[in-house]
Amino acid sequence: MKMSNLMKLGLVAALVTNVLAIRDLEEGIKGLDKKMSERWERRDFEGVAAIYTTDCRVMAPGNPTAVGRDVLQKVVEAVYNSDVAKLTFEQEYFEQFGDSDEAYSYGTYQRYNSGGLEVQQGKFVVIWKEIDGKLYRHIDIFNPNNPDN
Numbered sequence: 001m002k003m004s005n006l007m008k009l010g011l012v013a014a015l016v017t018n019v020l021a022i023r024d025l026e027e028g029i030k031g032l033d034k035k036m037s038e039r040w041e042r043r044d045f046e047g048v049a050a051i052y053t054t055d056c057r058v059m060a061p062g063n064p065t066a067v068g069r070d071v072l073q074k075v076v077e078a079v080y081n082s083d084v085a086k087l088t089f090e091q092e093y094f095e096q097f098g099d100s101d102e103a104y105s106y107g108t109y110q111r112y113n114s115g116g117l118e119v120q121q122g123k124f125v126v127i128w129k130e131i132d133g134k135l136y137r138h139i140d141i142f143n144p145n146n147p148d149n
Contacts, residue, residue, distance in 0.1 A: 025096055025135075026091070026094060028135045029091055029094055029103075029105055029128065030091060032051055032135060033089040033091065035047075036048055036051050036087065036089070037086070037087050037088055037089070039051075040076075040080065040086065040087050041085065041086055043080060045073050045076045045077045045080070046073055048072075048073070048076050049069040049070075049072045049073040049076060050069070051136060051137055052069055052072055052136055052137045052138070052140070053069075053129055053131065053137070053138045054068060054069055055067070055068060056068065056069065056072060056136075056137060056138055056139065056140070057138070057139045057140070058072055058075065058139075058140045058141075059139075059140065059141040059142075060075070060142065060143075061142075061143045061144065061147065083113045083114055083119075084111045084112070084113065084119070084120075085112060085113055085114040086111070086112035086116075087109060087110070087111055087112075088110045088112075089107060089108070089109050089124075090107045090108045090109070090110075091105050091106075091107040092105075092106055092107040092108065093105060093106055093107070094106075094128075101129060101130040101131070102127060102128065102129050102130070102138070103127075103128045103130075103135075104125065104126065104127050104128065105125070105126050105128065106123065106124060106125045106126070107123070107124060108121065108123050108124070109121070109122050109123070109124055109142065110122075120145075120146070121144065121146075122142055122143055122144040123142065123143065123145065124140065124141065124143075125140075125141045125142075126138075126139065126140050127139035127140075
């Protein structure tokens with residue numbers, strides 16, 4: 001069965017649209033990672049929490065799940081005060097869930113103390129959610145490569 005030129009054009013348009021959507025998703029996620037790192041360094045705990053949905057879930061190793069921005073903001077402040085002065089993220093992969101308003105990503109993170117020394121490396125998985133045209137972290141799960149850190 002031969003494919004008409006119109007069908008071929010439609011497939012190409014769909015592919016280009018998908019590639020652009022993935023590029024927008026990548027830029028959005030990387031931009032929010034950068035904002036999170038900048039806000040963390042400024043001790044803007046409310047700003048860090050604002051990158052998450054109001055009903056977010058953050059699952060850190062050895063701790064109960066932090067539910068909601070208010071709880072998360074307190075957790076972020078406590079972690080910062082334990083001498084985690086800087087965070088960096090390396091996204092390895094991201095993908096949207098079909099046509100939904102959610103996507104996921106995974107990668108690695110690094111934590112640094114106030115002296116600039118790297119004190120922890122780890123990995124993460126994040127479920128992202130788009131609300132009113134803005135991307136937010138919705139579910140965040142992470143753990144260190146060395147559990148003793």
